[in-house]
Amino acid sequence: MIEGPYFVLVVCGALWCGLVAGVFVAFSTFVMRGLGALPAARGIAAMNAVNVAALTPAFMVVFLGAALLCAVIAVVTFVLWPDENTVELLLGCALYLVGSFGVTIAANIPRNTALAALAGDEESESSAAYWRTYLREWVLFNHVRSAASLAASASFVLALT
Numbered sequence: 001m002i003e004g005p006y007f008v009l010v011v012c013g014a015l016w017c018g019l020v021a022g023v024f025v026a027f028s029t030f031v032m033r034g035l036g037a038l039p040a041a042r043g044i045a046a047m048n049a050v051n052v053a054a055l056t057p058a059f060m061v062v063f064l065g066a067a068l069l070c071a072v073i074a075v076v077t078f079v080l081w082p083d084e085n086t087v088e089l090l091l092g093c094a095l096y097l098v099g100s101f102g103v104t105i106a107a108n109i110p111r112n113t114a115l116a117a118l119a120g121d122e123e124s125e126s127s128a129a130y131w132r133t134y135l136r137e138w139v140l141f142n143h144v145r146s147a148a149s150l151a152a153s154a155s156f157v158l159a160l161t
Contacts, residue, residue: 006080009072009076010160011160014157015153016066017070020063020066021146023063027139028139028142032135032139035050041128043135044122044131045122047112047115051115051116066101066149067100070096070097070101071097074090074093074097077089085159089159091152092154092156093152096152100145103144103145108141111134111138114130
């Protein structure tokens with residue numbers, strides 16, 4: 001049974017991962033559709049502005065906070081090695097750290113960096129072509145991040161029940 005501070009830590013992990021999943025789902029379901037409906041030059045400029053605005057303390061606390069919570073939960077789980085729910089706890093940590101945080105680092109950020117490099121050249125056909133590719137690929141990886149974050153949250157909830 002998970003008790004005391006460990007219980008609070010896992011509840012926070014479930015909530016934080018769920019919150020991140022909600023942000024990612026919002027982007028996948030309507031923000032990116034709205035940006036994709038804009039002419040390429042305006043979509044590129046808007047997404048670049050979103051990417052800069054995302055680097056605020058509020059979002060970083062949520063996104064990096066979930067990663068930190070998952071890392072701490074993993075360490076505590078390895079140290080305590082509870083009789084029950086170890087698999088659910090470690091699975092939740094892995095889902096978020098690899099499927100959300102890792103995919104962000106490996107897939108979404110490099111695409112954002114490439115998009116930022118188009119600033120000042122948004123009107124070109126090559127920029128428009130990259131924008132179409134960017135939308136398709138970025139949203140695909142965002143779906144992965146959404147599912148991984150939600151699954152991590154669900155795994156922590158299962159561990160608590």
